[in-house]
Amino acid sequence: MLEAKLQNFIEKELSCRCCGKLIINHEALIYLQAFRYYLNRKYGKNIRIIPTCGTRCYQHNIDVGGEKGSYHLSGQAFDIISPDITYRQIYDAAIESRLFSTVIRYDKSLFVHVDTRKRARYKIESWVENK
Ligand SMILES: [Zn+2]
Numbered sequence: 747m748l749e750a751k752l753q754n755f756i757e758k759e760l761s762c763r764c765c766g767k768l769i770i771n772h773e774a775l776i777y778l779q780a781f782r783y784y785l786n787r788k789y790g791k792n793i794r795i796i797p798t799c800g801t802r803c804y805q806h807n808i809d810v811g812g813e814k815g816s817y818h819l820s821g822q823a824f825d826i827i828s829p830d831i832t833y834r835q836i837y838d839a840a841i842e843s844r845l846f847s848t849v850i851r852y853d854k855s856l857f858v859h860v861d862t863r864k865r866a867r868y869k870i871e872s873w874v875e876n877k
Pocket residue numbers: 762763764765766767802803804805806
């Protein structure tokens with residue numbers, strides 16, 4: 747079986763912050779890695795993105811005030827920051843790349859949420875939260 751290699755992410759940074767649970771959603775991980783390559787090409791240099799949140803277990807999702815049906819529960823969502831570009835640049839690039847079906851910018855917490863939930867006709871939705 748063919749398996750894509752994640753060059754730029756390790757299990758620990760994708761795992762639940764409270765218990766280490768990791769749900770592998772290959773499709774979501776491929777998109778995440780593709781976004782990393784996309785950024786490198788867009789900026790012409792190595793652009794790191796750090797997942798501050800990947801998988802959440804049921805309890806951790808409650809503890810951080812996540813939505814009931816959060817896509818973090820199924821390993822399809824990532825909250826990301828970058829030491830190399832701003833969170834606003836991440837947001838714009840994530841939409842422009844068309845790799846994720848959902849892109850949310852958090853203007854108080856200064857990170858970007860991306861996920862690969864299924865939408866009709868591969869639609870992409872993006873918005874800004876004042877949180
Ligand atoms: Zn947990």
